[in-house]
Amino acid sequence: AQSVTQLDSQVPVFEEAPVELRCNYSSSVSVYLFWYVQYPNQGLQLLLKYLSGSTLVKGINGFEAEFNKSQTSFHLRKPSVHISDTAEYFCAVMRQGGSEKLVFGKGTKLTVNP
Amino acid sequence: EPEVTQTPSHQVTQMGQEVILRCVPISNHLYFYWYRQILGQKVEFLVSFYNNEISEKSEIFDDQFSVERPDGSNFTLKIRSTKLEDSAMYFCASTLQGYTEAFFGQGTRLTVV
Numbered sequence: 001a002q003s004v005t006q007l008d009s010q011v012p013v014f015e016e017a018p019v020e021l022r023c024n025y026s027s028s029v030s031v032y033l034f035w036y037v038q039y040p041n042q043g044l045q046l047l048l049k050y051l052s053g054s055t056l057v058k059g060i061n062g063f064e065a066e067f068n069k070s071q072t073s074f075h076l077r078k079p080s081v082h083i084s085d086t087a088e089y090f091c092a093v094m095r096q097g098g099s100e101k102l103v104f105g106k107g108t109k110l111t112v113n114p
Numbered sequence: 115e116p117e118v119t120q121t122p123s124h125q126v127t128q129m130g131q132e133v134i135l136r137c138v139p140i141s142n143h144l145y146f147y148w149y150r151q152i153l154g155q156k157v158e159f160l161v162s163f164y165n166n167e168i169s170e171k172s173e174i175f176d177d178q179f180s181v182e183r184p185d186g187s188n189f190t191l192k193i194r195s196t197k198l199e200d201s202a203m204y205f206c207a208s209t210l211q212g213y214t215e216a217f218f219g220q221g222t223r224l225t226v227v
Contacts, residue, residue, distance in 0.1 A: 044218040
């Protein structure tokens with residue numbers, strides 16, 4: 001079975017500051033990795049995904065994430081955040097070659113303050 | 115841009131009543147899913163549906179739950195006899211292939227009273 005741990009439930013930052021949202025996973029088999037964002041009163045939207053290849057993946061809205069297999073991590077970063085980045089961010093994994101279900105972490109609420 | 119639509123956005127029902135949550139997945143997608151999120155908890159997988167049958171279901175998806183694709187466009191989740199603990203946000207999702215991007219709907223907030 002797979003599991004995902006998002007170490008921070010809430011992250012407050014000031015506008016234009018860098019941010020890192022942490023995600024660690026546990027799996028006995030290889031996985032695909034995803035970050036989703038949920039803006040208030042909206043559904044989940046894919047930010048970026050890692051399927052294979054380069055361990056640094058770039059997504060929408062200036063976000064990027066780095067897959068680290070040895071540390072089983074997939075941390076999300078943005079060098080300079082905007083007020084509009086205020087949202088809940090979910091890390092998720094999917095087992096390769098098996099079930100297509102996503103296993104989510106508990107989410108990190110990012111609040112960007114002026 | 116294609117999107118997954120869910121109706122209603124909010125439903126209040128009495129304990130023991132049946133509810134049907136509706137979803138219209140993206141038209142050319144082949145895999146369909148229901149997830150739920152109890153307030154303050156993580157998003158949990160309920161069921162996946164492919165080729166007109168359930169491909170996987172979680173322990174949560176017991177005999178009180180069922181899914182159906184009654185026509186070429188709708189995908190429904192039925193809860194036969196709702197319990198208080200069924201109160202949650204229910205998300206529908208669809209993908210073109212199993213491992214590609216899952217597109218989620220805006221969710222239906224179900225409140226059981």
